[in-house]
Amino acid sequence: MHRSLAWTMLHNAVIGPVTTDHPYFQAFYKGLILPCKPIDLNLSNIASNFCGGISEFVLSLQETRITGDYDALRLGHTDKTSVSTRTALQDAFEDAVPAWAGMTFPEVFQQFLEGRGLPCPSLMEELRGRFSVPLDKASEKGFRMKMFCWATTGSPQIILDGAPIEVSLVDDNDATYFSLQGLLQASYDGVSEPRNAKDSVFHWLLLEILNGIGNYNVL
Structure with a gap:
């Protein structure tokens, strides 16, 4: 319940009360997941199947960032x-x-x-x-x-x-x-x-x- 409430609060603070079913957000999501044709592959699939899971996928991306080191x-x-x-x-x-x-x-x-x-x-x-x-x-x-x-x-x-x-x-x-x-x-x-x-x-x-x-x- 608390996690759901936190998500709702963040959602409303960032984009307002509009639901993600709105065509604008559906179009944004479709582009965000970077679908690859003709094979059924997208960013969500890659992250989910990454060795170590989504957390390791995000961490590996962070390691590629150039921060000045x-x-x-x-x-x-x-x-x-x-x-x-x-x-x-x-x-x-x-x-x-x-x-x-x-x-x-x-x-x-x-x-x-x-x-x-x-x-x-x-x-x-x-x-x-x-x-x-x-x-x-x-x-x-x-x-x-x-x-x-x-x-x-x-x-x-x-x-x-x-x-x-x-x-x-x-x-x-x-x-x-x-x-x-x-x-x-x-x-x-x-x-x-x-x-x-x-x-x-x-x-x-x-x-x-x-x-x-x-x-x-x-x-």
Whole structure:
């Protein structure tokens, strides 16, 4: 009785006294359960038959949400550069951004993913039409992580199955590609964007990630 009363109170508080037999709610429910044709399969069937039941189904969905925890992303890093490139990059890190002295690329990349906002907002605003992503949410925690997962896996969520996402640093002499070392060694005036090497590197990383998504959406 008490459980039934609680459900009724919640129902009335959220949608009012209208019953779920109303055509509006029937249409909403039909879309919500995501029916699959020609087989008789929908979200309700999947949740009910999930190993562990509906509770485990909901918990597994919660675990795929990106909340800003870097370790939850399940990233793997490999460095395929030559010794000379690695040394030059380390020196460039230290010269361009003193705070990056002694840091490796995976550590810099982690700092980027954990950061918030647009490194170069004016430059990104000029490119807004190229992307379908919600740039207005760039200041939210986990935004860059979601965009990275979206670009690499096709979904702005954590993929729990399979191998971790592999991030590799490689040598490439192709002039059509941006050089990370070149960005670090470029000159910046501190006024026009990018204002410094850190902003330049982070803008480049974010731009490449967003280009990987393009105008696609999660639907």
